[in-house]
Amino acid sequence: MVMINDDRQEMLETPGRIEPCLFEEHIPAELADLSVEIERAAHGLGTGLHPGSAAELAGLVRLMNCYYSNLIEGHNTRPRDIERALIGAKLEEATRPLALEARAHVVVQQSIDEMHLAGELTSPTTTAFLTRIHEAFYGEMPEEFRFVEHPDGRCEKIVPGRLRQAGDAEVAVGRHRPPSSARVPDFMAYFERRFGAAERSASGRIIAIASAHHRLNFIHPFPDGNGRVSRLMSHAMALNAGIGAQGLWSISRGLARGLEDRGEYKRMMDLADSERRGDRDGRGNLSEAALRGYCVWFLKVMLDQIAFSKILFDLAGLERRCRRLVADVVDDRRAPDLAVAVLRRGELERGRAGRMLGTSERTARNTLKKLIDAGFLASSSPKTPVRPAFPLDYRERLFPNLFADIEVSD
Numbered sequence: 427m428v429m430i431n432d433d434r435q436e437m438l439e440t441p442g443r444i445e446p447c448l449f450e451e452h453i454p455a456e457l458a459d460l461s462v463e464i465e466r467a468a469h470g471l472g473t474g475l476h477p478g479s480a481a482e483l484a485g486l487v488r489l490m491n492c493y494y495s496n497l498i499e500g501h502n503t504r505p506r507d508i509e510r511a512l513i514g515a516k517l518e519e520a521t522r523p524l525a526l527e528a529r530a531h532v533v534v535q536q537s538i539d540e541m542h543l544a545g546e547l548t549s550p551t552t553t554a555f556l557t558r559i560h561e562a563f564y565g566e567m568p569e570e571f572r573f574v575e576h577p578d579g580r581c582e583k584i585v586p587g588r589l590r591q592a593g594d595a596e597v598a599v600g601r602h603r604p605p606s607s608a609r610v611p612d613f614m615a616y617f618e619r620r621f622g623a624a625e626r627s628a629s630g631r632i633i634a635i636a637s638a639h640h641r642l643n644f645i646h647p648f649p650d651g652n653g654r655v656s657r658l659m660s661h662a663m664a665l666n667a668g669i670g671a672q673g674l675w676s677i678s679r680g681l682a683r684g685l686e687d688r689g690e691y692k693r694m695m696d697l698a699d700s701e702r703r704g705d706r707d708g709r710g711n712l713s714e715a716a717l718r719g720y721c722v723w724f725l726k727v728m729l730d731q732i733a734f735s736k737i738l739f740d741l742a743g744l745e746r747r748c749r750r751l752v753a754d755v756v757d758d759r760r761a762p763d764l765a766v767a768v769l770r771r772g773e774l775e776r777g778r779a780g781r782m783l784g785t786s787e788r789t790a791r792n793t794l795k796k797l798i799d800a801g802f803l804a805s806s807s808p809k810t811p812v813r814p815a816f817p818l819d820y821r822e823r824l825f826p827n828l829f830a831d832i833e834v835s836d
Contacts, residue, residue, distance in 0.1 A: 439605050439606060439609045439613075441605075441609075441612050441613045441615070441616030441617075442616070442710070442711065443605065443613075443711045443712075444613065444616070444617065444620075444641045444644055444645065444710075444711070444712065445709070445710030445711055445712065446708050446709070446710040446712065446714050446717055447617075447620040447621065447637055447638075447641055447710075448620065448621075448623070448624055448630065448633070448634060448637060449633065449714075449718070450623075453629060453630075453633065454718055454722075456722055457629075457633050457718070457721055457722060457725065458629055460722065460725040460726065460729065461628070461629040461632040461633055461725065462629070463729060464632055464669055464725060464728055464729050464732065465628065465632065465668070465669055467729060467732045467733060467736065468668075468669035468670070468671045468675075468732055469669075469671075470736060471671035471672075471674050471675060471732055471735055471736045471739065472671055472672050472674050472739055473741070474741040474742075475672075475739065475741055476769075476770060476771055476772030477672070477772060478771075478772025478773050478813055478814075479769050479770075479772050479813075479814050480672045480673075480674065480739075481672070481673075481772075482813060482814050482815065482816065483674060483739055483816070484539065484672055484673030484674060485536075486816055486821075486825070486828070487673055487674055487675065487676050487735070488532050488535050488536060488539070488673065489505060489508055489509065489512075489532060490505075490676055490678075490679060490828055490829060491531075491535060491657075491661070491676035491677075491678045491679065492508060492528050492531035492532045492535065492678075493505055493508060493528065493829060494676065494678040494679045494681070494682040494683075495531060495653075495654055495657050495678040495682075496524070496527065496528055496531065496654075497682050498653060498657075498678065498681060498682050498691065499653060499654070501524050501527065501528075502524075503521070503524045503525055503527070503528045504521070505818055505821070505829050506818055507521045507524070507525040507528070508525055508528040508529065508532065509818055510525065511525040511526055511528060511529035512529055512532060522568070523568045523570045523571065526566075526567070526568040527567060527568060527571055529566065530563050530564075530565075530566030530567050531563065531654060531658075533562075533566050534559060534562045534563050534566065534658060535658060535661060537562065538559075538658065538661060538662050538665070539665070539673050542662070542665040542666070542670065547662060547665060547666060549618075549622055549625065549666070550659045550662035550663045550666060551617065551618055551621035551622060551634075551638055551642075551659065551663070552618050552622070553589075553611075553614045553615065553617075553618050555659075555662070556614075556642070556647070556655060556659060557587040557588075557589065558587065559655055559658050559659070560586060560587050560588075560648055560651055560655050561586040561587025562586075563586070563651060563654060563655065563658075564584055564586035564587070564651060565586045567586075572584050572586075574649045574650045582595075582649070584648075584649055584650055584651070588648075588649075589610050589611060589614065589647050589648060590607040590610045590646070590647060590648065590649055591607055591608065591610065591611070592607060592608035593607070593608075594607040594649065595607075597646055597649070599643075599646060600696070601696075601699075602644070602696075602699050604644065604645060604646035605645055605646075610645065610647050613645045613647070614645065614647055617638075617641060617642065617645060621634055621637075621638045621641075624638075625666070628667075628668075631663070631666065631667040631668075632667050632669060632725070633721060633725070634663065635660050635663045635664060635667065635724070635728070636720065636721040636724035636725055636728075637717060637720075637721055638659065638660075638663065639656050639657075639659070639660050639724065640695060640698045640717070640720060642655070642656045642659065643656050643695065644698075644699065657677060657678050657681070660677050661676075661677060664677070664728075669728075669732075671732065671735070674735050674739055675731045675732050675734070675735040676731060676735075677727070677728060677731065679731055679734075680727035680728065680730055680731040681727060684727070685723070685726060685727060685730060690723070694719075694720050694723050694724070695720070697716050697719060697720055698712070698713075698716050698717055698719075698720035699712070699716075700712065700713040700716040701713060702714070703715065703716075734827075738825055738826075738828065741770075744769070744824075745766050745769060745770075747823060747824055748762075748765055748766055748769060748802075748824065749762040749765070749766055750762075750823075751820055751823050751824060752765045752797070752800075752802055755800055755802075755820070756796050756797060756800050756802070757796070758792070758793050758796050760783050760785065760789075760790075760793045761793055761796060761797055761802075763782075763783065764779060764782065764783060764790075764793055764794070764797060765797055765802050765803065765814070767782055768803060768812055768813065768814050769814045772813065772814070773811040773812065773813040774811055774812050774813075775811050776791070776794060776805075776809070776811065776812065779791070779793065779794055794812060797812075798812065800817065801815055801816075801817030801819065802814070802815055802816075802817065803815055
């Protein structure tokens with residue numbers, strides 16, 4: 427992103443500049459079919475998993491989502507450093523800022539997930555929701571990342587939750603000129619009204635995840651952090667659309683990797699910036715054909731990630747990988763049975779381990795301790811029930827290709 431001051435920037439801009447936002451008169455058949463396919467696939471994701479085990483896996487997916495979202499921004503943070511930041515462990519000075527930035531993303535996404543579970547998640551396309559997410563994100567951000575640099579070398583402090591407003595330096599994102607800073611509140615009010623209308627239909631809610639993602643970035647409402655906020659909005663919209671699948675899939679992984687290559691996200695966002703191409707290209711300022719192509723791609727990315735997670739978190743396959751891994755790592759022939767039993771049940775009272783294994787309590791306690799020490803089980807205290815855990819040291823064996831060391835071009 428480049429900050430600019432340009433007297434030629436139009437002073438009178440209408441929010442209708444972001445049209446078309448939705449396909450209201452006629453939803454293209456390919457988009458309608460994809461939305462149905464996504465809904466069906468999402469409902470099958472996590473089948474058989476105990477809610478407790480699914481919640482533990484969702485925590486791992488949050489970490490993955492943050493890893494890829496930051497990677498899109500050019501910030502390559504090691505999963506191990508993110509995990510250390512989340513538990514408050516001491517961090518190396520060289521990795522500390524990026525790890526804390528990643529922690530901020532995870533914390534905010536977890537709050538979104540908790541609001542959804544409590545039935546308190548409001549419409550993610552409202553200005554109130556988006557400014558609250560930006561405020562929470564930058565409120566957790568390390569000081570090093572709370573500034574935006576101007577071309578003249580000045581550094582302006584980012585105010586968490588504050589939209590661009592009159593008097594701010596104007597911005598350019600590559601070739602794209604977002605609305606003038608003074609016009610951002612009007613554009614956001616228009617954005618909120620238009621995408622609020624999409625919540626009335628099942629297919630409309632799903633297709634709107636794609637179009638809202640682009641149009642929010644087109645407006646570029648904040649001085650910085652728009653990409654991360656838009657991806658958190660997309661996550662929240664998926665939850666509200668009923669396709670969140672207990673938090674077991676991530677849009678950021680798909681956007682970072684693409685369907686064929688890792689440059690697709692940038693190219694498709696640029697495509698959706700295209701202006702109208704004549705009388706047969708819709709009625710708005712922007713190209714309806716380009717928006718359709720972008721939305722088809724975005725929904726295919728969503729479907730691809732749901733399919734990936736469906737294979738990864740298939741209970742039978744996960745049990746097999748867990749059993750083999752525990753057998754290789756833990757020197758106790760009973761350990762695989764106990765680890766898989768806890769995975770199936772979501773949690774286990776410590777006193778039941780002996781009966782489950784058919785051993786004495788002392789022997790069961792030793793097996794429990796070995797699994798906890800190895801990171802395959804966890805608990806809040808030495809006396810509370812144990813629950814499944816998934817140590818990052820063995821993530822590639824438990825979850826092949828969950829984290830991939832790829833680079834995403836700017």
